[in-house]
Amino acid sequence: MRNQMRNQIVSKDKLGKNIYSFWIHNPEIASHYSAGQFLILKVKKEGERIPLTIVDINLKKGNIQIIFQVVGLTTKILSEMKTGEIIPDILGPLGNGVETKENFKNILFVGGGIGIAPIFPKIKEFRMNKKIKNIDSIIGSKNKDSLILINEIERYVDNLYCMTDNGSYGEKGFVTKRLKKLLKDKEYDLCIAVGPLIMMKKVVENAKKYKLKTLVSLNTIMIDGTGMCGGCRLSYNGQTKYTCVDGPVFDGYKVNFDELMKRNRQYEDSECKLEKKIDRKRDE
Amino acid sequence: MRIEPEERSPEIRIKDFKEVNKGYRIEEAIKEANRCKECGLCIKGCPVEVDIPGFIRAIKEEKFQKAYKIINEENILPAICGRVCPQENQCEAECILETPINIGKLERFVADNYSVELDRQIKKNNKIVAVVGSGPAGLTASNELIKNGFDVVIFEALHKFGGVLRYGIPNFRLPDEIINREIDKLKKMGVKFKKNYLIGKTLYLEELQEKFDGIFISVGAGLPRQLNIKGENAIGVYFANEFLTRVNLMKAYRFPEHHTPIKKGKRTLIVGGGNVAVDSARVARRLGSKVSIVYRRLREDMPARNEEIEHALEEGIDIKTLLNPVEIISNKNGKIKEILFRRMKTVGKTEDGRNAIDNTDEFIRIKTDIFIEAIGQRPNKMISNKENDLKFDRWGRIVVDNKMQTSLKKVWAAGDIVSGAATVIKAMGEAKKASASIINKIGG
Numbered sequence: 001m002r003n004q005m006r007n008q009i010v011s012k013d014k015l016g017k018n019i020y021s022f023w024i025h026n027p028e029i030a031s032h033y034s035a036g037q038f039l040i041l042k043v044k045k046e047g048e049r050i051p052l053t054i055v056d057i058n059l060k061k062g063n064i065q066i067i068f069q070v071v072g073l074t075t076k077i078l079s080e081m082k083t084g085e086i087i088p089d090i091l092g093p094l095g096n097g098v099e100t101k102e103n104f105k106n107i108l109f110v111g112g113g114i115g116i117a118p119i120f121p122k123i124k125e126f127r128m129n130k131k132i133k134n135i136d137s138i139i140g141s142k143n144k145d146s147l148i149l150i151n152e153i154e155r156y157v158d159n160l161y162c163m164t165d166n167g168s169y170g171e172k173g174f175v176t177k178r179l180k181k182l183l184k185d186k187e188y189d190l191c192i193a194v195g196p197l198i199m200m201k202k203v204v205e206n207a208k209k210y211k212l213k214t215l216v217s218l219n220t221i222m223i224d225g226t227g228m229c230g231g232c233r234l235s236y237n238g239q240t241k242y243t244c245v246d247g248p249v250f251d252g253y254k255v256n257f258d259e260l261m262k263r264n265r266q267y268e269d270s271e272c273k274l275e276k277k278i279d280r281k282r283d284e
Numbered sequence: 285m286r287i288e289p290e291e292r293s294p295e296i297r298i299k300d301f302k303e304v305n306k307g308y309r310i311e312e313a314i315k316e317a318n319r320c321k322e323c324g325l326c327i328k329g330c331p332v333e334v335d336i337p338g339f340i341r342a343i344k345e346e347k348f349q350k351a352y353k354i355i356n357e358e359n360i361l362p363a364i365c366g367r368v369c370p371q372e373n374q375c376e377a378e379c380i381l382e383t384p385i386n387i388g389k390l391e392r393f394v395a396d397n398y399s400v401e402l403d404r405q406i407k408k409n410n411k412i413v414a415v416v417g418s419g420p421a422g423l424t425a426s427n428e429l430i431k432n433g434f435d436v437v438i439f440e441a442l443h444k445f446g447g448v449l450r451y452g453i454p455n456f457r458l459p460d461e462i463i464n465r466e467i468d469k470l471k472k473m474g475v476k477f478k479k480n481y482l483i484g485k486t487l488y489l490e491e492l493q494e495k496f497d498g499i500f501i502s503v504g505a506g507l508p509r510q511l512n513i514k515g516e517n518a519i520g521v522y523f524a525n526e527f528l529t530r531v532n533l534m535k536a537y538r539f540p541e542h543h544t545p546i547k548k549g550k551r552t553l554i555v556g557g558g559n560v561a562v563d564s565a566r567v568a569r570r571l572g573s574k575v576s577i578v579y580r581r582l583r584e585d586m587p588a589r590n591e592e593i594e595h596a597l598e599e600g601i602d603i604k605t606l607l608n609p610v611e612i613i614s615n616k617n618g619k620i621k622e623i624l625f626r627r628m629k630t631v632g633k634t635e636d637g638r639n640a641i642d643n644t645d646e647f648i649r650i651k652t653d654i655f656i657e658a659i660g661q662r663p664n665k666m667i668s669n670k671e672n673d674l675k676f677d678r679w680g681r682i683v684v685d686n687k688m689q690t691s692l693k694k695v696w697a698a699g700d701i702v703s704g705a706a707t708v709i710k711a712m713g714e715a716k717k718a719s720a721s722i723i724n725k726i727g728g
Contacts, residue, residue: 028481028486028487029486032485032486032487032488042443046535046538046541046543047543048534048543048544049443049534049544073543074543088443089443089479089480091441091442091443091480091482091486092482092485092486093485093486094482094485223529223530223533223534223544224441224451224529225482226482226664226666227507227664227666228451228506228507228508228525228529228664229508229523229525229526229529229530230508230510230523230525230526231522231526233517234517235517240510240512240516240517256517259517259618262519262617262618263517263519263618266519266547267545267547270539270540270545271545273539273540273545274540274543274545
């Protein structure tokens with residue numbers, strides 16, 4: 001096989017409606033990665049810098065995996081790139097890995113929508129810790145088409161619960177519906193939730209009732225990812241924290257979700273303009 | 285009389301991000317040079333000790349390339365320094381004339397128009413140095429080291445080179461082409477530039493220590509200082525770093541052609557009194573906002589360059605003084621509504637001669653859509669993330685000896701990571717000092 005270039009797309013798969021998985025060659029990121037970290041990429045000269053979780057790595061080949069949903073112009077352009085093409089800029093691995101050494105025995109993972117992708121590496125990481133007796137996972141999304149990594153996750157967990165909003169796969173309803181039942185019936189000592197902010201907020205609210213420690217992984221607006229700009233900041237237990245250097249994994253009890261939801265929506269008007277740009281591109 | 289180059293009129297320039305000052309025409313430069321008495325006092329005001337009377341004499345003689353060579357001996361970034369150095373506090377402050385020679389503009393004139401590539405036969409010493417960070421200190425060290433036979437690899441975390449020159453200083457003060465030109469020159473000399481490498485994450489310092497004969501750290505002061513007042517995470521509150529990075533590095537002013545957006549308010553308030561505050565104000569003005577700079581002392585105490593303050597005033601930016609922000613008040617949607625300020629009063633002078641201030645019991649509220657905090661930067665300790673013994677002081681700055689060497693063997697540091705947030709030229713001076721030590725210690 002020919003030598004691969006840094007940032008070259010090694011393989012590309014479509015996992016669901018508007019959801020893609022890329023394996024990308026970048027040996028340095030692969031060899032410095034720990035589960036929970038992310039990268040920032042930029043798809044063209046005029047492009048924006050966006051953060052994406054690193055889902056998996058192949059150390060031997062020096063490859064890294066990202067999974068993303070087309071939600072804006074950058075992810076749209078990315079989704080149109082082909083195997084063999086080179087992504088102009090990738091910086092990583094960024095943020096901190098999730099700590100797996102503490103003494104946990106029963107862990108519950110909750111993944112919502114594209115947030116299912118970031119929980120997968122953490123599940124794998126925790127599974128390697130032999131002291132952990134049981135790992136359960138709830139994953140949920142709008143419909144069957146966007147429910148990803150079912151088989152992959154199933155291999156590593158003791159029980160997998162699938163939820164869809166419309167009931168097209170698994171049980172009908174939000175992840176919190178199953179969460180409430182599980183919290184009542186079973187005893188966990190750690191919950192890790194990744195998904196839309198509103199979902200993480202609801203998971204934390206429910207877990208709090210059972211005093212279940214809950215970690216969340218945040219996806220905020222970012223530019224440099226090195227702590228330089230402060231755009232990714234949030235209120236955390238009354239203090240300001242940066243997602244890029246203090247996170248992305250935080251104690252869910254301390255995150256001010258309501259404020260963060262507003263912050264994450266602050267460029268919605270501009271995103272509309274970019275959407276129009278996509279539409280124009282389609283028309284051409 | 286001191287000759288000032290032509291400037292673009294405020295009404296026109298606030299509509300774009302092109303340079304304000306047009307630079308000298310040839311006759312103007314010669315005329316200004318001819319005022320110089322060549323006493324040489326100015327040299328001691330220059331952190332890199334450029335032979336200023338020497339290059340001015342060459343201008344008088346109309347030997348412009350010679351002038352460039354003289355400057356370039358000591359300063360590899362003259363086009364940049366000619367624009368952003370605070371000459372009024374440095375070389376020009378030492379000038380014996382009543383109205384000092386316009387040294388900065390002469391330097392820029394020479395660098396813009398008569399840049400020559402120095403033809404040097406370099407004997408390689410088969411040593412390789414890693415330079416971490418491509419800001420002014422990193423570029424200066426690379427030049428010094430490659431000139432002295434080293435191989436040099438620069439690692440930059442962002443996708444473009446230049447550090448604070450690129451993400452911090454707006455194009456109307458320092459156009460991108462000027463930075464590009466200096467970087468291209470170094471590339472031609474053989475310096476290898478690697479982007480998207482965050483040392484401490486992508487590669488660890490320990491790995492660089494294994495692979496390189498020496499390491500030069502110039503990662504700058506890449507963390508914003510914040511006011512730590514109530515309401516700081518409201519929508520519409522920017523730290524100057526983010527505001528400037530969106531515009532300078534990401535070109536948000538050309539949105540949607542460039543994909544990074546920025547909030548444009550009808551009304552923008554900037555808190556701070558330094559160059560970053562004035563830069564932010566002038567950027568906001570160019571984005572179409574009505575802009576005020578709010579400073580807690582008096583205008584004469586502002587650390588920003590006088591020329592920049594003057595430019596800001598011409599552009600319709602007003603400066604409100606003796607006000608200290610205490611709370612950011614936002615509406616239900618989390619958007620900023622107004623800022624509560626406490627009125628301050630002067631109470632004598634501080635040690636450095638500026639006005640000392642104290643609280644009053646009076647408060648005022650000012651409505652705004654955008655609020656930018658430009659109150660300083662702190663060093664970024666990212667490079668120490670893994671286990672290593674790199675020593676920092678309690679302000680997060682790397683501790684160095686008088687030769688800019690750190691607590692680690694074969695590791696040097698210079699620039700804002702050592703001195704806190706200072707000037708481009710100070711960083712360059714330190715980089716030269718560190719380079720001399722590197723050449724001395726491992727060049728052999």
